[in-house]
Structures are given as C-alpha cells and as structure tokens.
Amino acid sequence: MNTLFEYLVRLGDDSLILGHRLSEWCGHGPILEEDIAMTNIALDLVGQATSILKYAGEVEGKGRSEDDIAFLRYEREYKNALLVEQPNDDFGVTMMRQFLFDAFRKPLFEQLTQSSDEQLAAIAEKSLKETKYHLKHSAEWVIRLGDGTDESHDRVQSALNDLWRYTDELFFTDEVDADLEAKGIIFSSEELKASWSEMVKNVLNQATLTIPDNGWQHDGGRRGLHSEHLGYILAELQYMQRAYPGMEW
Amino acid sequence: MAELNIQELERRFQEKIDNDIRIEPNDWMPERYRQTLIRQISQHAHSEIVGMLPEGNWITRAPNLRRKAVLLAKVQDEAGHGLYLYSATETLGADREETIDDLHSGKAKYSSIFNYPTLSWADMGAVGWLVDGAAIMNQVPLCRCSYGPYARAMVRVCKEESFHQRQGFEIMMKLAAGSEEQKAMAQDALNRFWWPALMMFGPPDADSKHTAQSMAWKIKRNTNDELRQQMVDITVPQAEMIGLTIPDPDLKWNEEKGGYDFGEIDWDEFWNVVKGNGPCNKERVEARRKAKENGEWVREAANAYAAKQKMKKAS
Ligand SMILES: [Fe+2]
Ligand SMILES: [Fe+2]
Ligand SMILES: [Fe+2]
Numbered sequence: 001m002n003t004l005f006e007y008l009v010r011l012g013d014d015s016l017i018l019g020h021r022l023s024e025w026c027g028h029g030p031i032l033e034e035d036i037a038m039t040n041i042a043l044d045l046v047g048q049a050t051s052i053l054k055y056a057g058e059v060e061g062k063g064r065s066e067d068d069i070a071f072l073r074y075e076r077e078y079k080n081a082l083l084v085e086q087p088n089d090d091f092g093v094t095m096m097r098q099f100l101f102d103a104f105r106k107p108l109f110e111q112l113t114q115s116s117d118e119q120l121a122a123i124a125e126k127s128l129k130e131t132k133y134h135l136k137h138s139a140e141w142v143i144r145l146g147d148g149t150d151e152s153h154d155r156v157q158s159a160l161n162d163l164w165r166y167t168d169e170l171f172f173t174d175e176v177d178a179d180l181e182a183k184g185i186i187f188s189s190e191e192l193k194a195s196w197s198e199m200v201k202n203v204l205n206q207a208t209l210t211i212p213d214n215g216w217q218h219d220g221g222r223r224g225l226h227s228e229h230l231g232y233i234l235a236e237l238q239y240m241q242r243a244y245p246g247m248e249w
Numbered sequence: 250m251a252e253l254n255i256q257e258l259e260r261r262f263q264e265k266i267d268n269d270i271r272i273e274p275n276d277w278m279p280e281r282y283r284q285t286l287i288r289q290i291s292q293h294a295h296s297e298i299v300g301m302l303p304e305g306n307w308i309t310r311a312p313n314l315r316r317k318a319v320l321l322a323k324v325q326d327e328a329g330h331g332l333y334l335y336s337a338t339e340t341l342g343a344d345r346e347e348t349i350d351d352l353h354s355g356k357a358k359y360s361s362i363f364n365y366p367t368l369s370w371a372d373m374g375a376v377g378w379l380v381d382g383a384a385i386m387n388q389v390p391l392c393r394c395s396y397g398p399y400a401r402a403m404v405r406v407c408k409e410e411s412f413h414q415r416q417g418f419e420i421m422m423k424l425a426a427g428s429e430e431q432k433a434m435a436q437d438a439l440n441r442f443w444w445p446a447l448m449m450f451g452p453p454d455a456d457s458k459h460t461a462q463s464m465a466w467k468i469k470r471n472t473n474d475e476l477r478q479q480m481v482d483i484t485v486p487q488a489e490m491i492g493l494t495i496p497d498p499d500l501k502w503n504e505e506k507g508g509y510d511f512g513e514i515d516w517d518e519f520w521n522v523v524k525g526n527g528p529c530n531k532e533r534v535e536a537r538r539k540a541k542e543n544g545e546w547v548r549e550a551a552n553a554y555a556a557k558q559k560m561k562k563a564s
Contacts, residue, residue, distance in 0.1 A: 023317075026305035026324055028536065028545025032298070032332050039325040043318060050314045067313045070252035091547050147557065148550025155546065240312035240370055247428055249370070249421075 004117070005060045006079070007186065009069070010176075010222055012052035012078040013080035016070055018101060020044030020233055021088055028092050044130040051123050053135035071241040073168070075231055076224040083166035085221075085229045089159070092152065095141040099203065102135035105171040107195035116184035136212055139203045145218045146207025153208065160204070170196070170216035266467050271397040274340040277448075282466055285459070286396050287341050289468065291348045294334035295359035297327045299352075299533050303367040305378060312370055319416050326409045333402045340398045353364060354540040355525065363443050364527030371424055371431075371438035377417015379439075379446035379484065385410045386480050387450065390470035418487065425491040426510075432492075439488065440496045448519045450477040456516075482508045 022042035029035035044248065054066035068247060088094045109131055112124030145156040173192045180186040204211060240249070258277050265272065269511035278294045301324050307322065311317035344358055362380050367373065388410060391403040424435035448562035451457055452474040471479075481500075488495050499512035522530070 020309055021306045023305075023321060026308055027298075027301035028305075028540045028541065028543075030547035031330055032335070034544075034547075035301070035328045036325055036332070039321055039328065043321045046314060046318045046321065050318070051313075072316055091544065145547070145550050146555040151546050152550030152553075180476065197289070200417070219495045236309045239310045243310075244428070244430060247312075247431060249316055249423060 001176070001243060002060060002178045004040040004185065005056055006176045007180055008052055008056035008059060008120075009077075010079040010081075012069075012106075013078050014054055014084050014101070015045040016051065017078070017080040017233060018084035018098075019043075019049060021084065021086075022094070022098075024088055025094065032179035033241075034091070038094075041134050041137070044073065044134070045096055048123070048127050048130070050247050051126075055119055060234070067241075071238050075226060075234060078226065079224055080221055080230075081166065081169050081172075082218055082221040083163065085227060085233060086163065086166065087113055087229060090155060091141075092145050092156040093159040093163070095138050095145065096156055096163055098134065099138035099142045100163060100167055100200065101170070102131060102138050103199040103203070104192070104196050105131045105201075106130065107192050109191065111187040115122050115186065120185065129164070135199075139199075142203055142209070143207045146204070146209045149210075156207070159207050160209055161214065164214060165214050165216055165218050169221060172222045174222070199210050253322050263465075264411070266365075266395050266465075269393075269395075271400065272395050273397045274309055274398070281462075282468075283341050285463065285468060286399065287338055287343045289463075290334055290338045290356050290399055291343065291351070292360075292557055294331050294338065294348070295352045295357055296363065297331035297334060299359045299363045299537060300380075301327050302533055302536055303329075303365070304373060306367050307370060307373050310370070311373075316373075316420070323377070323413050323416060326413065330402075330406050330409070333405065337398045348467075349537075349541065353541065355534065357431075358450060358523065359521045359529060361519065362442075362449050364407060364522050364530045365441065365445050366529050368441075369434050369438060371434040372442070373422070374417050374420030374424060374435060375438035375442040377413050378421050379417070379442050379485075380449070381410050381413035382484065382521075383415060383446050383449040383480055385414055386476050386483075390476075393467070393470060395467035410421075410542060422491045432483070436493055439493050444518075445515060445527050447477055447480065447514055450518065452478065452519070454509070478508055481511050481534075485509055 019042045022045065025035070026042070027035065027037045029038055043068060049070060050066050053069045057064040057066060057069055058065050081101075086093075086097055106128070107122040113121050113128060115121040115124065139141035142156065145152040147153070171189045173189045178184060179187060181188070201211070259279055262272070262276075262278060262282075265276075272282075302329075302532045304320060304324050308317060308320050311320050315469060335348065338348055339345060348357065354357065362383075367376065382513075385407060388403050388407050392400055392407060394400040394403065421435050421439075424431040454472045456462060457473050460472055464472070485495055485500065497512045499510065503510045503512050521527070525531075
C-alpha cells in the first residue's frame with residue numbers, strides 16, 4: 001500500500017466533504033456576516049482539498065488529477081472522518097461540528113509543518129494560517145451560543161451530545177500512520193489528542209457546556225465505511241462528472 | 250420663514266449637484282432625495298442577497314474544484330456587496346433589519362432576474378456573463394452618483410463585478426468550445442437568460458416613472474434604454490465570437506446609429522415577474538425569510554452574550 005497516498009486522501013477528503021457541507025449554507029445563513037464567513041471557510045477548505053488531492057495524485061503516480069480523485073471515486077474509497085459528513089442541521093450543530101474539527105486540524109497542521117515531506121509541510125503551512133482563523137471563528141460562536149440564551153445553550157449542548165461520538169475517530173491510527181510516523185512524515189497522534197482535549201475543554205468550559213459521558217465512539221470513515229449521509233453528498237458532488245463523463249469545464 | 254429656508258436649502262443642494270459636488274451623510278438633503286436613495290440602494294442590496302440563491306444552487310454541483318472555488322468566491326462577493334449597500338442605506342437613516350423585513354413582506358423589490366431558475370451548469374455561465382454584465386453597465390455610472398457613500402461602494406463593487414462577468418463568460422466559452430451536449434447546454438442558457446437580462450435595465454424610458462428626477466439629482470446618469478442599447482452592442486459580438494446565437498430574429502446591425510436594432514421585449518412578462526408571478530419569486534423570498542427566521546435564536550444569543558460581557562466588564 002502507498003501509505004502517503006492513503007494519508008493524503010484522508011486529509012484531503014476531510015477538507016473536501018466539510019467544504020461541501022459548509023457551502024450548503026450559502027445564502028441561508030442566520031446573518032449576512034455569517035454567510036460571508038461560512039462561504040469563506042468553505043472556500044479555504046475547497047482550496048486545501050485541491051492542493052492535497054493534487055499532491056495525492058502525484059504521489060500515486062497513475063496520472064490522476066485532483067478532480068479525478070475528488071469526483072470519480074466510489075463511496076468506499078472516500079476516507080474522510082464521519083464527523084465532517086454529518087448534516088448541517090441548525091447553526092449550532094454546524095458551529096459545533098466546525099469547532100470540534102478545527103480544534104483537531106490546528107495542532108495537526110502545526111505538527112505537519114515539521115514534516116520530512118517538504119510538499120506536505122508547505123501545504124500544512126498555508127492551511128495552518130487558514131485553520132487558525134477558522135478555529136477562532138468557531139470557538140467564538142460555541143462560546144457565544146453556549147453562554148447566550150437558554151435556548152441557544154440547549155441547542156448547542158444537544159449538538160455537542162450528538163457529535164461527541166464522532167470525535168475519537170479524528171485520532172484514529174492504523175498501519176498507514178505507523179509507517180509515516182516512522183519516516184518522520186507525520187507525528188504522534190497522542191500529542192495531537194492532548195492538544196485537542198485541552199482546547200476543547202477550555203472552550204466548552206467558557207461556553208458553560210458539559211462534555212457528555214456517553215462513552216461510545218464510532219469509526220469507519222478512515223477505512224471508507226461511512227454513514228448513510230455520504231452517498232447523498234456524493235450524488236450532488238459528482239453529478240456533473242457522472243452525467244457528462246470525460247468533459248472539460 | 251421656514252418655507253423660505255427650505256427653498257434656499259434646496260437651491261444650494263441643487264447647486265452642489267450641478268457642480269458635481271458629492272452629497273455626504275451629514276449634509277442637508279431633500280427628503281425625497283433621501284427616500285429615493287434609500288429605495289434604490291436597498292433594492293440593490295436585496296438584489297445582491299437574493300442573487301446569491303440562484304448561484305448558490307450550483308455550488309455543491311460545480312463540475313470541478315476550480316469552478317467550485319470560483320463560484321464560492323463570487324457568491325461570497327455578492328454577500329459582501331449586500332453588506333456595504335445595507336451600510337450605505339444606514340448612512341441615510343434606514344434600519345437594516347426593517348429594510349430586510351420589507352423584502353420579506355414583499356413591499357421592497359429586488360432585481361427580477363433572480364426570479365428565474367438556474368437549471369443547468371451553463372446557467373452559471375449565462376448569469377455571470379449576462380447578469381453581472383448588465384449589473385456592471387448599470388453600476389459603472391453609479392460610481393459617479395451624487396451621493397458619496399453609494400458612489401464609493403459602487404467603485405469597490407464594480408471591480409468585483411468585472412471578475413464575475415469574466416468568470417461567467419469563461420464558463421460559456423469553455424462550453425461553447427466543448428462537446429455537443431455542452432454547446433447545447435450553453436445555447437439553452439443563453440436562450441433563457443437573454444431577454445430577462447435585457448429587462449434588467451428597467452422599463453422603456455417612456456414608462457419609467459423615476460428616471461427624470463433621478464437624472465436631475467445625478468443619482469442616475471443614463472436612461473434605461475441607453476444602457477440597454479449599450480448592453481446589446483457589447484454582448485452580441487461576444488456571443489458571435491464564441492459561436493452562440495442570440496435568440497432574437499430581429500437583431501440587425503444598424504449602420505446609421507452605429508448599434509444593433511433588436512426585437513420587441515415582452516414587457517408583459519417583465520411586469521408579471523415584478524408582480525410576483527415569476528417562476529421563483531415565491532421560493533426566493535421564502536428562502537430569505539426562512540434564513541432570518543431560523544437565525545433568530547442565533548442573533549438573540551449573540552446579543553445576550555454581548556450584554557453579559559458588557560456587564561462583566563462594567564463590574
Ligand atoms: Fe454584486
Ligand atoms: Fe450589483
Ligand atoms: Fe456579481
């Protein structure tokens with residue numbers, strides 16, 4: 001197995017699928033400023049997906065472009081975490097999903113800027129700048145909603161309760177990670193989890209929210225085993241490429 | 250006495266206008282000038298925001314990553330335009346939320362073009378090329394509008410609109426040079442958007458009730474028909490260049506006037522859509538109304554949180 005290719009697909013798919021979810025909000029945000037912010041974050045994520053999947057294609061060496069990889073795989077070949085494919089639901093769910101994800105991606109990109117793989121380090125450098133802004137934005141909203149009104153508190157608490165079961169998967173590792181870690185391309189997932197936990201506890205505390213004690217955690221995304229939601233995302237994402245195969249746009 | 254003063258103020262105001270001196274928010278202005286501007290700028294703001302919907306409709310289905318990113322960036326710009334324009338109405342004393350409520354109640358209008366559906370990817374091309382193209386033609390003269398904040402907002406907006414127009418034309422160009430299916434898709438989009446795009450300049454001069462006063466106040470610099478003619482003259486050669494056919498059998502170059510003669514616009518259709526009977530009027534307003542309604546708890550939370558923070562700081 002080409003472990004670097006596999007890793008890049010996991011990383012790129014997280015950006016691709018979350019970018020897709022956020023762009024579903026376009027024109028429907030709770031305030032105009034948030035329409036702008038969410039579109040902007042979606043745009044960053046699509047940009048990340050583009051550079052990561054382009055590099056994945058190069059690493060694979062079979063002549064696939066970033067678009068071939070993004071649009072022309074079957075469902076089981078997508079490797080995003082289950083968290084990012086969860087539906088937008090209300091703004092509280094969207095912001096909580098974003099916060100739990102951003103709090104993972106920031107320390108991840110920080111680590112990856114030190115990667116022995118120069119290309120990956122460069123991608124991480126650029127993505128880190130964007131992710132810092134995303135995290136600031138989502139953390140501020142989690143705090144505002146958590147410590148806002150009773151209604152907003154309840155809504156965002158219930159978002160946390162629902163999404164918490166998808167958080168462990170962000171730190172999923174298998175032989176892919178072990179191989180790349182041994183090569184100095186990626187770094188310890190335990191350290192990552194420690195930074196994530198600290199950030200999450202700190203923000204949820206300010207937001208007066210409680211981490212649910214529901215211990216069960218789902219996984220499968222990294223091995224291509226998804227929730228039912230992904231199929232519908234792909235039906236939209238791939239529509240043009242499937243309906244008009246082999247054309248240029 | 251007061252009467253005389255008003256007359257004097259109006260005289261000075263018109264003198265400024267005639268000398269191309271910008272009117273700024275704190276300057277005295279006739280109430281009708283203020284109301285005309287609030288109406289026009291808020292309609293413009295609503296158009297930017299409602300205009301996000303037909304294009305937002307294709308972001309998740311964009312055919313490749315580059316097109317997806319460009320479309321996202323474009324729609325994000327439109328939200329930004331809406332934001333500066335709502336701010337410009339606030340400099341005239343309007344309230345943003347009340348202005349938005351007028352849109353939702355159907356009292357305020359927005360550009361009718363956005364009541365047409367986007368049915369294929371080629372519509373992203375046609376909208377950028379024709380709709381943003383027409384918007385530029387309408388808005389370039391507004392950069393010289395007598396009201397300072399509006400004129401300045403338009404300078405910024407126009408720069409972005411020209412990127413929007415180009416990305417749309419580029420989509421069309423690519424389709425027109427593509428497969429049979431792609432060409433057909435592009436032609437169909439042009440067929441559906443051509444006439445509504447020409448209607449974007451508003452009713453013929455003879456029926457335009459606001460034109461004369463707006464021109465005297467230099468809010469408007471060209472008549473509807475002048476701008477429409479300009480649009481036709483610029484767009485026809487572009488269509489020819491990429492091998493698409495303008496859906497107008499009466500279109501003909503007129504050597505004498507140095508412009509194209511074109512067919513009769515179906516003004517019944519125009520007024521019908523203005524009245525609310527376009528294919529998507531109901532959906533567009535409904536989508537915006539729902540966005541506001543679903544966002545109510547979010548805005549309340551943000552206000553409550555801000556109030557708590559303020560209290561904490563004070564104590
Ligand atoms: Fe615009
Ligand atoms: Fe505009
Ligand atoms: Fe535009």
